[in-house]
Amino acid sequence: xxxxxxxxxxxxxxxxxxxxxxxxxxxxxxxxxxxxxxxxxxxxxxxxxxxxxxxxxxxxxxxxxxxxxxxxxxxxxxxxxxxxxxxxxxxxxxxxxxxxxxxxxxxxxxxxxxxxxxxxxxxxxxxxxxxxxxxxxxxxxxxxxxxxxxxxxxxxxxxxxxxxxxxxxxxxxxxxxxxxxxxxxxxxxxxxxxxxxxxxxxxxxxxxxxxxxxxxxxxxxxxxxxxxxxxxxxxxxxxxxxxxxxxxxxxxxxxxxxxxxxxxxxxxxxxxxxxxxxxxxxxxxxxxxxxxxxxxxxxxxxxxxxxxxxxxxxxxxxxxxxxxxxxxxxxxxxxxxxxxxxxxxxxxxxxxxxxxxxxxxxxxxxxxxxxxxxxxxxxxxxxxxxxxxxxxxxxxxxxxxxxxxxxxxxxxxxxxxxxxxxxxxxx
Numbered sequence: 001x002x003x004x005x006x007x008x009x010x011x012x013x014x015x016x017x018x019x020x021x022x023x024x025x026x027x028x029x030x031x032x033x034x035x036x037x038x039x040x041x042x043x044x045x046x047x048x049x050x051x052x053x054x055x056x057x058x059x060x061x062x063x064x065x066x067x068x069x070x071x072x073x074x075x076x077x078x079x080x081x082x083x084x085x086x087x088x089x090x091x092x093x094x095x096x097x098x099x100x101x102x103x104x105x106x107x108x109x110x111x112x113x114x115x116x117x118x119x120x121x122x123x124x125x126x127x128x129x130x131x132x133x134x135x136x137x138x139x140x141x142x143x144x145x146x147x148x149x150x151x152x153x154x155x156x157x158x159x160x161x162x163x164x165x166x167x168x169x170x171x172x173x174x175x176x177x178x179x180x181x182x183x184x185x186x187x188x189x190x191x192x193x194x195x196x197x198x199x200x201x202x203x204x205x206x207x208x209x210x211x212x213x214x215x216x217x218x219x220x221x222x223x224x225x226x227x228x229x230x231x232x233x234x235x236x237x238x239x240x241x242x243x244x245x246x247x248x249x250x251x252x253x254x255x256x257x258x259x260x261x262x263x264x265x266x267x268x269x270x271x272x273x274x275x276x277x278x279x280x281x282x283x284x285x286x287x288x289x290x291x292x293x294x295x296x297x298x299x300x301x302x303x304x305x306x307x308x309x310x311x312x313x314x315x316x317x318x319x320x321x322x323x324x325x326x327x328x329x330x331x332x333x334x335x336x337x338x339x340x341x342x343x344x345x346x347x348x349x350x351x352x353x354x355x356x357x358x359x360x361x362x363x364x365x366x367x368x369x370x371x372x373x374x375x376x377x378x379x380x381x382x383x384x385x386x387x388x389x390x391x392x393x394x395x396x397x398x399x400x401x402x403x404x405x406x407x408x409x410x411x412x413x414x415x416x417x418x419x420x421x422x423x424x425x426x427x
Contacts, residue, residue, distance in 0.1 A: 006044040007037035011068065013061050014051025016194045016227045018081060020145040021106055022049055023136035025080075028110040036139035043075045045113070050081035052160060054329035058083045065095060078113065080106055085164040086333075103164060107132065129203050131172045135182050142380050142389075142405040144188035145227075148176055148211065149195025154230075156257075157268045158300060158328065158336040165196050173203040177214055184220045189378055189407040190249075191215070192225045199232035209237045216245045221407050223376060223392055225249040228295075231256070231271040235279060239286050246376075249392040250287050253322075254279075255295035258303075259311030266302050266339070273314055284319045289373055291366065291393040293322040298355060299348035300328045301339035308351050315358060321366035321394070323359040327352060367395060367419055370412050377410040377423065379403070388420070396420045 008029050012022040025047060026036055037043055046068050050061035061083050069077055078099035079091050085103045092100045101109055130150065138144050151168040152161055180191055193212075195201065201208040215224055224247055229235065231254055242248045254276070258264050261272045283290055296315070298308075315323070327348060330337040343351075370393070377397055379387030387404055391397050391412075398420050399410055410423040 006034050007042060008034040008045040008047065009037050009039060009041075009043045010047045010049060011039075011064055012049040012081075013064065014049075014053060014057055014082070016145060016192065017147065017196060018049050018051060020136065020147040020194045021081075023138050023145055024132060024134050024147065025049070025106065025109055026137040026139065027134040028107075029113070030137060032110050032114045036137070038140075043072055045076045045078065046072055047078045047080065047109075050079060050083035052081075052083035052086050052164065052331075054326065055331070056329065058087070062095075065097075069096070076113075078109070080109065082161070082164040086160065104166065107134075128169055129172055130169050131175050135179050138183075138188065142188065142378055143190045143192060144183040144186075145192045145194050146176060146179055146183070147171060147195060148193050148208075149198050149201045152196045152200075154197070154270065155268065157266060157339070158297065158331070158334055160331040160334055161196060163333055168197065168200050170201050170203050173206050173211060173214075176211060177218075180215050181218060184218060184222055187405065189222045189405060190225060191222065192227055194227040197230045198226065199229050199234050208234060209241055212238070212241055212248065213245075216241075216247050223247050223249050223378075223407060225251055225392075226253075228253045228255060230254070231269075231276060231279070236282065239283050242287055242290075249394070250290040251293075251392065251394045252283065252290065253293040253295075253324075255324075257295055257297050258300070259296070259314035260307040262307055263300055263303055263311075267297075267300065267336070277314075277318065280318050280320075289370055289375070289393050291321040291395070292319060293324065293394075294318075294320060295324045295326065296355060297326050297328050298351050299343050300336060301342040303328075303343055305347070312354060312358065315362075320362045322363055323355065325352060325355045325359060364419060367415060367421060370395060370421065371414060373412055374426065375410055375412065375423070377408050378405065379408075380405070391421075391423075397423050399423050399425060401425055 010022050012018050048065045051057040076098040078101055079097050080101040084091050084100060091097055101112060148171050151166040153167055155162050183191055199208055256276050257267055257269060264272055280292055375391040375393055377389055377391050377399055379389040381388045387399050409426040411426055412421045412423045414422050416422050
């Protein structure tokens, strides 16, 4: 039986891939009569899309669930996402959820909730190439996320994701192109390609570069942004494409995770510091104004004061625009959780402070370098007669006179408070 005139609210924790899953869930639920609603409005169904990449992320997922359940006693509540994959029994037997849907079953969420099988919606999760049979829906948002890849088999020593997302799989090439077309027709001017490790995308020989090239050839006024990408030799090809195609945002976020080869080896990362430095230098020399970001994990067992200082000295030499800093969080089931010589909490506290200071310095240095430079801009939020949004090289920007959600050309003028840049439209 189709559910008519009902409202659904989804809250998502964690990564962009989870956000992409949220959009696909909205699409699937629309097929059985659910319409998106806001946090403040009446809700018939609430879905909490959980995260478990750190212990604090898992705890926050549970806090969000409890708060929503308390405030919406008459709504049905479903939970899904990575923490459900890892702690299914907790969600099934201790929380009083109406629906507990594992990550591997997200593609069947409409069928589960409507108690009806719809075979045409099933994702082929056991093959290397899968289909979603759904087009993402992004209510109330200018930016659209497109899921192109799932899973990881790197098994970095600290990471739980391979256990929750499964083996690497790529979404069907033509389905991705079709979804991008529909999102552009729905007036989304920025599309973000996302996955666990998008550099591993491959559909019968078509790699990430091939996929990007075909999307960039679509008609329309839009730009494409890549979400986080693992260090990979294919990124050199991406930089060449970025230079050729201005619709591809001057932005790459590449997690290095540490600045010493000793810790990278412990982490079982598939790169070293020389690899990362070589690519960073190549990228900034090829693409003027490119935003290079990275992730850094502080406090992994085995991180001595000397290795931390070595990392800081290495990071200072890189042309970075941003660093996402994470305090190491042991995840049961990963090898790093059993490593000896974990740094004392007080030492990690001060190391985090040093990293935060370096992050601020590098970010400000990058922003200063962009004054009087040209960029593209999409305004996302109105503030009186000004629009606040993001440039293609991911600088928070204030522009007067731009139309919300529209892609425009701008020139940065000066730095404002909170490191925003004031810009003017280029006619």
